[in-house]
Amino acid sequence: MDDIEGMFAGTPYLVAEDDASVARFSIVQDRSERSREKSVAVQERIATEGQELFEPYVRAIRSRLVAESNKIEGYEWTHSQVNEVALTYKELLEAPIGSLMQAVRQDSRVYEALGLYKAHEIADEWARTADRPYEYEIRSLHELITYGESYAGRYKQVENKIGGTNLRTSAPWDVTLHMRELCDWWQGCEVNPALEATVLHAWLTHIHPFEDGNGRMARLLANMSLARNGFPPLLVRSQVDRGQYYDALARSDDGDILPLYDLFVQILNRTVRLMSRPDYVREIIKDRLLSTVRDRYTLWRPLPDQFFRALSASLKSCGWSVLLQGNPDLGSFSLLAERDPEGNSWYGKVVDGNRVPKWLLWYGFNSETLKDLLGANTSYPSIFISVRDHDPQAIHPYRPLRIGEGGVEEIVLRPLEGKTVLLRSGYDVKEVDITTAASIVAHALVE
Incomplete structure (x- = not known):
């Protein structure tokens, strides 16, 4: 020391x-x-x-x-x-x-x-x-x-x-x-x-x-x-x-x-x-770095904004809110598609009615559990949920969820799918639309 x-x-x-x-x-x-x-x-x-x-x-x-x-x-x-x-x-x-x-x-x-x-x-x-x-x-x-x-x-x-x-x-x-x-x-x-x-x-x-x-x-x-x-x-x-x-x-x-x-x-x-x-x-x-994934990124990029708006509306009905932190750019999107953690970034902070931070939504690559369930990568990033760490000695302000702390563990937004959102809770995966997904996530976090 x-x-x-x-x-x-x-x-x-x-x-x-x-x-x-x-x-x-x-x-x-x-x-x-x-x-x-x-x-x-x-x-x-x-x-x-x-x-x-x-x-x-x-x-x-x-x-x-x-x-x-x-x-x-x-x-x-x-x-x-x-x-x-x-x-x-x-x-x-x-x-x-x-x-x-x-x-x-x-x-x-x-x-x-x-x-x-x-x-x-x-x-x-x-x-x-x-x-x-x-x-x-x-x-x-x-x-x-x-x-x-x-x-x-x-x-x-x-x-x-x-x-x-x-x-x-x-x-x-x-x-x-x-x-x-x-x-x-x-x-x-x-x-x-x-x-x-x-x-x-x-x-x-x-x-x-x-x-x-x-x-x-x-x-x-x-x-x-x-x-x-x-x-x-x-x-x-x-x-x-x-x-x-x-x-x-x-x-x-x-x-x-x-x-x-x-x-x-x-x-x-x-x-x-x-x-x-x-x-x-x-x-x-030539300003065409990562052009091989640009089309996928272009299709995917509107979805985080749509999900954020829907999640904001669902949380507002409970007296809570979410603060946008950022979204992956093309380079980070590509790194996550390659399962490289250097592409990780923050998506949104969820705060309660007193504006106290409670949860962090952040981008990472698809979990091994999701890969096992689906048989392959989705080619799109996952959004994970971490909880506020109140330990004064904590290195990071948020820590991963423990079993039983949250109903939803992983969220994947997928363009061109009938039901746009994958929600994973443990080994259970469901496909829902953005509005339903936002409602499920909001109520899981508030409760």
Whole structure:
């Protein structure tokens, strides 16, 4: 335990001292190291696939990072749109920063993409020098991201609050001190790079030093930290990861860094799995990655929304509700079809009439029990149910059901079937329509 305490010296974070937490931290550390080893090998292979592909490949990856980071903050961009804007303004992106700012300052919509794109470009250059940025350099990146705003590159002047939480961030008069503490730690830290990126991200968002742009800055700096050490991009996907990401960030605000660390390593492993595919680079450039499963995904994708609406209506009649956490994107959908747990993600949190979380619905691949009953995979993800864990030493806020705790254990949404939903309870499987399925699940959870 002393070694773990040493890793967090000088930070606001810790890992609980119970055996389960220490064991879980060790598991995440090992997964992180394996992810790094695989990433280095994969990226070495990618580098040999031809220099003519390198520039469009980097642009495609950077466009995805920018689009997802913007979408998390409510700016609606697709990676194709970011890629197109980056191509349109390619010469400006290669010019001095001042020229870029002046040229697009009248078009705030374009700057949403280009400012963050250029910041990622600069961060990648800094990562290659192996130097960590100082406090004033972090402010310069923020100025680039938020150029044209009165607060660009400046620490906040008034207290801010993160929507939907009771978190009190650093007071304006404490920000300079707290940012200096963070940067001093970063300059000298020698922990696992994935843990370094996690602490950096959590700490900056907890300080919340800027009036706006804190989330984008945190993800940018985390990616810089990872890029320095051979890791793949940390692509936090707005559609897939948002709910679990915010939940883990809330845990980090209470000092528990393990859930966020676990999530970041899961995201990195997911990216490495996709990068390991033989035609990954060309498919990314052509924007047709995983096209073999795209048709199935397109058919399936409306069903989670339909089921969510039906479940919301059924729970509402009981005084409860469900909060959407996310849905798999094409990449995660493909991983689940291959029975790869790196595609797992949260679907919805069920809360009672007092808004207290009770249950978690989450995506995974089909259980062995369902496979045995059906004789094969369904080719579509399963939705599982976990119960809120009230143990203060629990590593995760939800745990799997024990026998007798819930009537429904597994849900599968199937397009083009007369009865769209499969419900499994133990070894009993029934086929029902979406409305009936939602009613059964809602009443099982409430009761």
